Amino acid sequence: MDGPGGASGIPIDAYELSLTLTTDEDIAQLNQTYRQLDQPTDVLSFAALEADFPLTAELLATEPLYLGDIIVSLDTAQRQAETAGHSLARETLWLTAHGFCICWGGITPMRPA
Numbered sequence: 260m261d262g263p264g265g266a267s268g269i270p271i272d273a274y275e276l277s278l279t280l281t282t283d284e285d286i287a288q289l290n291q292t293y294r295q296l297d298q299p300t301d302v303l304s305f306a307a308l309e310a311d312f313p314l315t316a317e318l319l320a321t322e323p324l325y326l327g328d329i330i331v332s333l334d335t336a337q338r339q340a341e342t343a344g345h346s347l348a349r350e351t352l353w354l355t356a357h358g359f360c361i362c363w364g365g366i367t368p369m370r371p372a
Contacts (some may be wrong), residue, residue: 273323276307276362278355284333301335304328304353306314329358 262302290296290303307327324360333347340350 271320273325274297274326275323276326276359277328278358279328279330280333280351281330283332285336286330286369289330299332300360303330303333304358306362306364308362308364309315326359327362329355329362331355331358 286303287297287299290298290300293303293305294300294314305324305328331351333351336350336354340347343350
């Protein structure tokens with residue numbers, strides 16, 4: 260039996276995703292383009308594995324598995340952090356984790372009360 264990186268089609272234990280920290284203006288443009296919503300949002304996530312792209316055993320054995328793209332608006336994150344009474348770093352981490360869950364498989368965490 261082949262282990263990670265072998266010919267069995269198991270990923271090489273390496274994953275990739277992109278993280279972009281941006282402004283309300285930039286994320287609003289993306290939100291309009293991809294969701295037809297003419298407004299900023301806190302985070303957008305685009306899961307690469309939702310695409311109908313063949314993942315061959317050879318590709319999985321030699322390249323990191325690309326999970327997708329996460330875009331966070333620091334403007335919105337700052338407002339949300341102030342409303343919640345915590346730091347921008349904490350809010351940005353929360354939004355990034357939320358985006359990661361979408362890229363990983365569509366599971367979204369519940370925000371603590």
